[in-house]
Amino acid sequence: MNKHYVFVYGTLRRNEKYHYLLQDAELVAEQAWTNGSLFDTGLGYPAVKKSQTETVYGELYLVSDGHLRSLDQLEGYEEQGRNNLYDRKKQSIHHDGGETEAFIYTVANHNKSMLQTPIPFGDWKVYQFEKQNGNVLYFAYGSCLDHARFKLAGVDHYFQKLAGVAELKGYTLRFTKKLPDGGRADIVEDGGVVEGKVYEIPYECLEYLYRREGVHTLLYRPALIDVKMNGQTIKDVLTFIVVSKDSETVPPDHYLEEIIRGGSGFLSETYISRLQEHVKMLK
Structure with missing residues (x-):
């Protein structure tokens, strides 16, 4: 065959x-x-x-x-x-x-x-997704784990409803977007597991997220993924993926701090420790 x-x-x-x-x-x-x-x-x-x-x-x-x-x-x-x-x-x-x-x-x-x-x-799936008007499930795995950043931007009211903590299987968190001060987080499809928060956000919040993630300048792109949350598969959850991946670069200290601060008490200690060790290896 x-x-x-x-x-x-x-x-x-x-x-x-x-x-x-x-x-x-x-x-x-x-x-x-x-x-x-x-x-x-x-x-x-x-x-x-x-x-x-x-x-x-x-x-x-x-x-x-x-x-x-x-x-x-x-x-x-x-x-x-x-x-x-x-x-x-x-x-x-x-x-x-x-x-x-x-x-x-x-x-x-x-x-x-x-x-x-x-x-x-x-992206056909994203195109269909954007036609809806209701609330959106959004999987955050990088600096968007950090509520302090939302407060600073004056958008924390959009992120008050935490649906849960989820696993994205088949992917690994890597720092593949190189900016002048260091790497930014990305999900790479290489068989690992990424932990993150799933927020339920209003549709109008997408404008902020698209701007923050640099969607219109082709820094990140919106994508729909399936995650595991509370033992169930949640289908077509919004996340963002780097468009043009660079070689991994160590992230700036303040950026890693945002991920750790936002993930602490939510993501598993094992996952956070593994992430910290990975960053040390990049230095």
Whole structure:
């Protein structure tokens, strides 16, 4: 049986409508990205067209021949087909583990009228998430653990409802964003565990978080993750991930202090000690 790498970016993603088609497939990377422009078709699903200047985010899977046939059927693709809805071609997919050649479904040239609305940040799940108006669950793992910073910014009223302490499995906290005074926190998909706080925040708080995280200057990007909290899986929780990862750099003392101060009494002592030891190794 042949195996194929496939990059998915829309309704085949985790917790989306057609993800069941990939339930038995092997997840290679939950955080993956590639060159392309992402559009809303207005039909309940997105489409990608080729681009060397924009980025599309999604997930990378290793699938069987049977999976691939099911995906081809969903995407309206036939080999040598003249009226395909999408084309299926290979291109380079990036992830925290490296780079992989994988299939991606892009809109067929004769169907480019489907490309209705550009999707900001190149992430279908985030695009859908931003359409809601209710409260948001937000996973904080870095300096946003620290309530003192919220008070200083005059936004502490947004962060009064702590839903709980959660674990993000499959990731490790690293300091991969290099600023002039040192590294800033990031989550890297390498099989570890990240502990953090989950806040329930009002929708209007997103403007503050996007500004603080440098979303519009491509410092961090919003992402939706599944976390474990009180023994339950909480799906599609908001967090932020570094866009362009640098080599790890020791964080400034004040920044590490914010993480420790915010996490103390909430995160496990073992986790905090391990984090402190890791920072010592970076010095």
